[in-house]
Amino acid sequence: MSDAGSRGKRVVIADDDDDIRGLMTIAANRAGVDIVAAVDNGRAALDAVRSGDVDLAVLDISMPGLNGIEVAEAIRADEQTKGTLILMVSASVQLLTTHGVVADRSDSFIVKPFSPRVLSTRIREMLDLEAPA
């Protein structure tokens, strides 16, 4: 990791699809971050973000319980967690576009299907990490 000496970047991943979540985890690992939690619902994602010092939350929009947008709103509303970066992911272009709120409530978003390579790069860019050697 580039910022040796400081702690590793902490990331929470949330997607209700096991395979996609697995893909996100691999991409995040390749970006060289610490994965605090990889969960399948919004409530667990919010709990994970609140439980520790999390730098980035990668959130799928369509999730059971709390959806990605609601989780993002809760993170932003909480003084303790509002500094956490949010990367929103969705398979529905419509959801990303028609809600409009996505742009305001996230720092970046990405449409499924995504390339693990691109997701990895995006995570590094957001967290100011350099590419692994």
Next chain:
Amino acid sequence: MTIDRWLSRIPIDSPSAFMKQVPTIVGFAFAAAIAAVPNGVPITDGAEFVAGIVLVVIASVLSFAVPWRRLNPEWVVVVPTLSLLAVGLLRLATGSSASPFVVLTLLPFVWIASEEGRINILIASLGTFIVLLAPLLVDGGARSAGDVVRAFFSPVIYLIVAVVINEIAHRMRIQLQKAHEAAQQQETLLAQAVAAQDELVLNEARLKTANRLIQSIWNAVTEQSVIGTDLDGLIDVWNPGAEKMLGLTEKQVVDGKHHVIDFHLPEEIDQRLQAMDARFTTVSSIESFSALVDTVRAGSADVRDWTYVRPDGKRVAVQVAATPRLDENGHRVGFIFVATDMTQAREFARLKDEFVGLISHELRTPLSSILGYLELMRDDEESPLSDEQLQYLGVAERNAHRLLRLVGDLLFTAQVESGRFPLDITDVELGGVVSASVESATPVAANAGVTLVRDVPEKPLVVRGDTLRLGQAVDNLVSNALKFTPSGGTVTVSLRAEGDHAVIAVADTGIGIPAVELSQLSQRFFRASTATRNAVPGVGLGLTITKAIVTAHGGRLDIASEEGVGTSISIVLPVETPQPVTEAIPRVEVAP
């Protein structure tokens, strides 16, 4: 047959010659009967008596047998003249001057005198003169001075009577003629009146039928509200559909107080007035009714979405077609508003959107896994794949991408249909768009053995538009051209400026499209017969999407094709700022 009925059969104005002869026949029969009585009237000369009878019989036969009306009718006086001579003979045979039968003279005399023409006065008088004078001539002298006086005095009186009769008959004929004409005229007028009456009855029946038809149609329109107003918007027409839609009866609304604007959502009216003010500074916003009829006043029909508000506060989403109401001279006297309830249609559109969104999500999620894990396999540096494995992987990736494109196309088509067509408008350098399309299609062209030619001018050609969408449009055309061009053929992608337009043309030397199918090309899921015959893959969405993109940019698609020769499709775009169809959406990051 009674006498009256028999007499009624005799024409008064023009009895036949025989009918006129009948009195003479009766008179002679009576005279003959009297002469036959023994010791009655003495017959002094039997031969003359018989001659008189024979002569009157001849006259009677002539009156009956000769078709006088068809011959010259004036000659009919022959009959009474012969009768007159017969009276003369009868008189000679029965005592000359003393004969009681001289009175029979009157019968043929009156007939002759009453015939038309002054000559008949002469004939009647002369005949009578001969009859009266004959005894003197035959007997060889007057028996007394009284005989001579009578013989000459009577004919003079007869002459006067003949003149009077002739004149009266003449005048009566004129009157009769006039009466005839008047009767004929009356008959004609009556016939005309009857015809006019019949026509009136017929027209009334037609009018009633038409009225019944209109009334039936009027009553049958229960799913659309039809509201008619005067020029100021005061309601004077309210159909059963309006009753059903807005919950008020015709009687309640058509009272000279209800205004059509009362049933509209005020916010929508204000919004429209603001939009009008923005466009036309002359429009006064104080007149709310203008919001509804501004376009109609300008001379064209107006179809627009509005929200009606019922008296109970319930809102009804409607599409209203506003048209002018004209009088018989074509002058505008009001407006007609035909509204269709769109509640169900809009709900259906919403459900369709939801469905499309769901399908899109459900298809993209597994595709995300497939493509993502394939990429991981390809990128695995620890255990690299063999060339053969890489080739298999390529096939899987290509097909997964194909499926992804199809999902994208379906989603995009649904967006076009629902009217939510997002465009991200920026300056677009078309040369770059064309080059990118050609570059990405080059490997496919090489595989297919087709020469791909790029013909782009050096000078940049810039339009306002959505780079991604325009790229998608050109990609579609190039992809189509390559699919429909056999190995050895050529596909040329050119860009040129034509006046105020930029033209991107994609021309191939492929299988072409039959002329009759050209107009259907941009219909959804339509595939040319040449495409299906040659088993060219595809679902028939590409041109639909391309046309939608080009239309949204204010441009058009020109298609020319000849079966077996090739096809040329041109995107013609205005080199000016197009109005985006809908508001631009936030840029979306799309994975490569």
